[in-house]
Amino acid sequence: MKKRNLFYAQSGGVTPVINASAAGVIQTARRHRDQIGKVLAGQNGILGALQETLIDTSRESSRAIEGLISTPGGAFGSCRYKLRNIDDNRAEYERLIRVFRAHNIGYFLYNGGGDSADTCLKVSQLSKQLDYPIQAIHVPKTIDNDLPLTDNCPGFGSVAKYVAISTREAALDIESMCATSTKVFILEVMGRHAGWIAGASALAAQQRGDAPHIILFPEIAFDEERFLAKVDESVNRHGYCVVVASEGTSTADGRLLADQGDRDAFGHAQLGGLAPLLAGIVKQRLGYKYHWAVADYLQRAARHIASQTDVDQAYALGQAAVELALAGDNAVMPSIERRSDRPYRWRIGKAPLHRVANREKKMPRRFISKDGFGITPAGRAYFEPLIAGEAYPDYKNGMPVYTRLKNVLVPKRCEPWTQ
């Protein structure tokens, strides 16, 4: 079998551990030099293939690749770019094949979420449709944890850990202050369509009455009166109330609560975010002093407090993707199969891409408490093992040492890409 090169790219929003998957891919490929030539990484995801900006990872030292395991962000650049159907834009696919052929690429590994699984699936179909042999394997990744057919998605466990820790810490702060100052604290977290991240904040609680007192899930329609009643009850009972709200919190008619469409004094669009909106409702209706935080990128870049379980799984899935490619698989995604909760046991499985692409796995109702403001014991049993272990990076001068690659491009062999 002639040695062929492997294309790897990162897609969509990055995570604290997507580079650990990259390390799993590259280190495993390097152990199979008899079958795999170079790992060429797309600069900015699939755009790197279209634009023929291919990073030669063989120029990176073993130490640099090892350093990826503890570096957040996307080391090769990511992108938000969705391939259209081959019937709508055949030229784009033909361009991909031209670049793959020019660089002897036989393996396509795409590291992303649901949209990226769709891209990967489309590429896997090129073999037949454009008569070019290529195996496409999807490496799962999304902090949203919304891919089907896998126990969880790399990136999620670390974000869950960050959010749970931040909630516990902020709760200690407000608890200290609530006698004379802030009574309500609202933390807005990511998760536009699924409440996994918000749900994981429940791990902050050790006993009944601990924060968070209210979790707002996209899966549960927001009811202002019920919300306010619960805030008031928490303040009366505990002296304070901690709310963790998913950015995707919506009303019964499906409207995102944060989408106000307002303008401020300067005529700028009202970009409020959900947390300040909820704080305003609390202030106006209940009169409580509040604080709010929006973690945004901080949560999905927080490699400094990544989950060891998450890092291990991210790496293992990168490794498994290469192994599946070598075993002749196509249009599949290595997955995490949970064998038991306590102790947490898992193994690598395999899912067909057509059953992964463009599907969202929401929080099951059985993980959400009856009142819709918390999680159940089943939910806790699901979440808990995913945040286990602290995968600390190295530090120098008080700051984490994160790896920056050289990212040397391979000389171009095709004509420039014009859309």
Place this chain on the structure above:
Amino acid sequence: MKKRNLFYAQSGGVTPVINASAAGVIQTARRHRDQIGKVLAGQNGILGALQETLIDTSRESSRAIEGLISTPGGAFGSCRYKLRNIDDNRAEYERLIRVFRAHNIGYFLYNGGGDSADTCLKVSQLSKQLDYPIQAIHVPKTIDNDLPLTDNCPGFGSVAKYVAISTREAALDIESMCATSTKVFILEVMGRHAGWIAGASALAAQQRGDAPHIILFPEIAFDEERFLAKVDESVNRHGYCVVVASEGTSTADGRLLADQGDRDAFGHAQLGGLAPLLAGIVKQRLGYKYHWAVADYLQRAARHIASQTDVDQAYALGQAAVELALAGDNAVMPSIERRSDRPYRWRIGKAPLHRVANREKKMPRRFISKDGFGITPAGRAYFEPLIAGEAYPDYKNGMPVYTRLKNVLVPKRCEPWTQ
């Protein structure tokens, strides 16, 4: 010398390490049982003295007190409460003396910022004015780092570390995404009157061109045109721009930028925060896609990534306060004296309270770069040692183990307090 009890209380906004100072106080007092009776902690700061809600710390185990060193928040509760002048509210001071006398309190240790130093100074004057012997020692604490006569303030180093790390991490995220998505990221940090916290974010940069590209200080008047020009330049040069903005950023006429006084669609007060406001300006004027984060309590509760230097200094100042009390001092504050930058050497000093109370130390102009958007090498030399070392807490099930005290109250001996 008759043994007298020691009153200790926490005041104002809490920090990741204020409990380390509490541990320093209690452990040192326990080593001087011949001179100090019990350490009685005020529940919710000075209110604990006024309301005679005194926590008997002798009921806490050595292990629990040791656990305070790695626990954020204020273990005894804090408060925002400012004593008026004795001439304006003599009854309040007489009440304090009654409670102190009833509980044989001879030492008053108050752990707080500038306002609290004022409270402590007033109490120190009671000795003469109300003929009750008491020594008042202030234990410095404020994440704002704005107390004079000390190299820095406990709490600041850990917040600085959190903000610098978060900035470096978020920068890696946006750098990965900027080719096709977000171009500008804005992080709002605390510091209403002084830009110390915002300034510390500069430690995220390792080389020229690294994030943060723009720091907004309260000390530098905000100029929208200059700001936008710098954002645009950064995006053009680096592909993205990271802004760290102090919540105290103000216009030349002294108006807080975040104070818009607007109403949203529901008639709620516009609680926007500075970050979304700046994002709106960037979007409208430059058209760039943005993300923004407001760390709020997360930054000042983030014990999970506290600075070891900060923890050490917080503890040492608690210890020193007890030692000053035993040495007969009154109306003083133990301070940090910097002996050298690299290596960082410091020792405990002593500052008279009347020169500390109600004074704010702003960022000196020589720490801020000429263009007003960054820090100088002198600023970096100041900040860098304060974030050195990682004082990790213990973990269990993936979550930090934070200590919760029993907080048993001493039986009351006075009539109820009525204002």
